[in-house]
Every structure is written in structure tokens, then in C-alpha cells.
Amino acid sequence: MTVTIKDIAKVAGVSYSTVSKALNNSPLVKEATKRKILKVAEEMGYEPNLAAKQLVRKRTDVIGLMWPTIERIVLATLVTNISKAFENTSYSMILSVDSQETAMETFKKFQVDGMIIFGESNEVSITQDPIPFVVYGVSGKNETSYPIIDANHEASMQKAVKHLYELGHRNITYIGQFDTKDALQLEKVEGYEKAMKQFGLEKYKQIIDSKGLNWFDGYTAVEKVLQNEGQQPTAIIGGSYDISGGIMRALTEKGISIPNDISLVSYDNIPQMATTEVPMTCIGVPVDVLAEEIVHAIIERIESEERVELVKKLSPTLTARESSGPPRIQ
Incomplete structure (x- = not known):
């Protein structure tokens, strides 16, 4: 039999409204009375009717995360950090790695209050849906009608090249995916x-298309670098954590010392960078900071009655580790 607030009020010897206030942690109820009511509620096995509460508030406190994959370590790490960031709020998160259309249907069934979308392209097709959303992606040069959290990939590359330049490098090669519609990769x-x-x-500019974003893509791209006899780099910038992991393994297998023969700097800034074979110098917005910014943006979008900032460009951080150093003196 379902226990109601009226049942608790009868046993506790207080009014129905007092029980309601106590269960909602109202400061209008004395602490001693509140403790008594909560104890009675627990002993009676009371469970709040969340559906009714949500109906009154017209909110579910659920946010949908529309993500392309969790197979790549960086994206899985970012999802984990977004989930952790929600733990400090009243919201819960549900994740969908389905197509945009399928994810939208799922989120509508759960009546989510808002959505976070991974924007691989500059165009997000959700334009007239009543559900508030923010995009993690690239702001681009055109005006946008929806909030974007931009990790500022251009600034990251500028800091990576500057770091290597100041160490004395000139032959700096970039390995990453560029034959793609993914705006994040193109901006790098x-x-x-x-x-x-x-x-x-x-x-000295040399760009090697990795043809993908995975470990093996970085591993095979190294062969293309070494085949170019006219311009051997003293430093490489990898376009992602996974790509750079493949680059590191391929160089090591070929007896090329990091950083004595070739320095390596990687895009992405996640804790795993510190535990690679050679602790990796990395550039990017730290993943925990990025997660906090994304979560803050969607909550502000939902709760703020004022117009929210549509584009927020973040500041990347370069963390120097053992994979980068001065070039070998010829």
C-alpha cells in the first residue's frame, strides 16, 4: 500500500502542509519537527511521487547528452567528467550515441529539460525544437542562433607551435585528419x-593526413612522414590523444628517440597524457574544465530568463612533459 503525505501527518501528529514543507526541506519548519517527520516517513517507507512533483514544476531535472561515440578515449573521458559535473547539481544525465533523429526521440520520451550536442560539423540541424540545447563545437565565422562552447582549437595549435619554436624547432609537422567535414579537426x-x-x-610546413582519429591512424601516418626524405621533422604535433599514441609507438619501434630525435606534442588535455610510454606534452582545455563549462552552459540555458552568451571561447593550456625538448644539435 502506498504511503501518502496525509498518512505521515496522521502518525506524526502534524498538519499535511507541515509534512510537505519538511519533506522539501523548508526553513519554515523547526529542525526538531523536521527530524521527527523525516524519521516517521522513513519508518513508514514513504517514497515521493516524483512524477507528480515534476508535473507541478514542469521540469524533469534530466539533461540529454547526444554524443557520437564513447570508443575514443578522449570522448569517453569527457563524458565521464560531464557526468561528474552534474553530480554537483540537481540534474541527472542520460547519454545517447544513436543518430541525431533517434536521440531526439529518446530525449522527448524522457521529457528532458535540455540537451548537450557534440557538433562535429558547423551546422546543427536542430533549429526549431522547443528543447533548450548547447553545442560543444566550433563557433566559426558566422553568427549562431544557439550557444556554443568552443575549445579554441586554433589557439591550441598556436601555443603548440610556439612551444616548439621556443625550444628551437623549425621543421614541425602536423599529423591529423583533414579530409573530413569535422569542423573541430579542420580548425586544428x-x-x-x-x-x-x-x-x-x-x-617547413608539412601536414600529414592521418585519415582517421584512432591509434592505428597515427601509427601508420608515421611511415608517410619518414618517406619524405627532403624534410624530416624534428617535432610532430599530433591531432588527438589516440593519434599521438600511435605516433609514439611507431617512432619507438623504429628506434627514434622521443624527444632526443623527434619531439612530440599532442592535442587533447586529459590525465592519461601523463601515463603514456613517454609522458606526453599536451595542449587543450583541461577535460575537467571543459566539462564544467558545458554543464554550466546548459543549466544557464534552461534556468536563465535573460539572453545567454551564444559563443564562449575557452583558453587552452599547454602542459609540458618529457615528450618535447630542444632539437638535437646537428
Whole structure:
């Protein structure tokens, strides 16, 4: 038999409204009375009717996360950190790695209050849906009608090239995916090109298409680098944690010392960078900071009555470790 608030009120000897206030932690109820009511409620096995509560508030306190995959370590790590960031709020999170259409249907069934979307392209097709959403992606040059959290990949590449330049490197190669519609990857390439021009290194510019974002893509790309006899790099920038892991393994297998022969800097800033074969110098917004910003943005979108900031560009951080050092003196 379901225990109601009226049942608790009868046993506790207080009014129905007092029980309601106590269960909602109202400061209008004395602490002694509140403790008594909560004890009675627990002993009677009372369970709140969340559906009714949500109906009154017209909110579910659930946010949907629309994600492309959790197979890549970086994306799985970011999802984990987003989930942790929600633990400090009143919201819960549900994750969908389905297509956008399927994910939307799922979120509508759960009546989510808002959505977080991974924006691999500059265009997000959700434009007129009543559910508030924010995008983790690239803001681009055009105006946007929805909030974007931009990790500022261009600034990351600028800092990576600057770090290597100041160590004395000139032959700096970039390995990453660029034959793609993924705006995040394209901005990394553009950022690398701009940085090489900024530091007067255009004649040394070399971009190797990894054809993907996984470990094996980075591993096989190293062969293309070494086949170019006219321009052997003294430093490589990897376009992702997984790509850079493959690069590191391939260089090591070929007897190329990191960083004595070739320095390596990787995009992405996750804790796993510190535990690679050679602790990896990395660039990017720290994953915990990125998660906090994304969570803050969607909650603000849901709860704020004022117009929220549509584009927020974050500041990347370079963490220098053992994989980068001065070039070998020829």
C-alpha cells in the first residue's frame, strides 16, 4: 500500500502542509519537527511521487547528452567528467550515441529539460525544437542562433607551435585528419597553418593526413612522414590523444628517440597524457574544465530568463612533459 503525505501527518501528529514543507526541506519548519517527520516517513517507507512533483514544476531535472561515440578515449573521458559535473547539481544525465533523429526521440520520451550536442560539423540541424540545447563545437565565422562552447582549437595549435619554436624547432609537422567535414579537426589544421606562418615557418610546413582519429591512424601516418626524405621533422604535433599514441609507438619501434630525435606534442588535455610510454606534452582545455563549462552552459540555458552568451571561447593550456625538448644539435 502506498504511503501518502496525509498518512505521515496522521502518525506524526502534524498538519499535511507541515509534512510537505519538511519533506522539501523548508526553513519554515523547526529542525526538531523536521527530524521527527523525516524519521516517521522513513519508518513508514514513504517514497515521493516524483512524477507528480515534476508535473507541478514542469521540469524533469534530466539533461540529454547526444554524443557520437564513447570508443575514443578522449570522448569517453569527457563524458565521464560531464557526468561528474552534474553530480554537483540537481540534474541527472542520460547519454545517447544513436543518430541525431533517434536521440531526439529518446530525449522527448524522457521529457528532458535540455540537451548537450557534440557538433562535429558547423551546422546543427536542430533549429526549431522547443528543447533548450548547447553545442560543444566550433563557433566559426558566422553568427549562431544557439550557444556554443568552443575549445579554441586554433589557439591550441598556436601555443603548440610556439612551444616548439621556443625550444628551437623549425621543421614541425602536423599529423591529423583533414579530409573530413569535422569542423573541430579542420580548425586544428587551420590553426597549425596560421601558427607556422606567424612564426615564419611556412617553408617547413608539412601536414600529414592521418585519415582517421584512432591509434592505428597515427601509427601508420608515421611511415608517410619518414618517406619524405627532403624534410624530416624534428617535432610532430599530433591531432588527438589516440593519434599521438600511435605516433609514439611507431617512432619507438623504429628506434627514434622521443624527444632526443623527434619531439612530440599532442592535442587533447586529459590525465592519461601523463601515463603514456613517454609522458606526453599536451595542449587543450583541461577535460575537467571543459566539462564544467558545458554543464554550466546548459543549466544557464534552461534556468536563465535573460539572453545567454551564444559563443564562449575557452583558453587552452599547454602542459609540458618529457615528450618535447630542444632539437638535437646537428
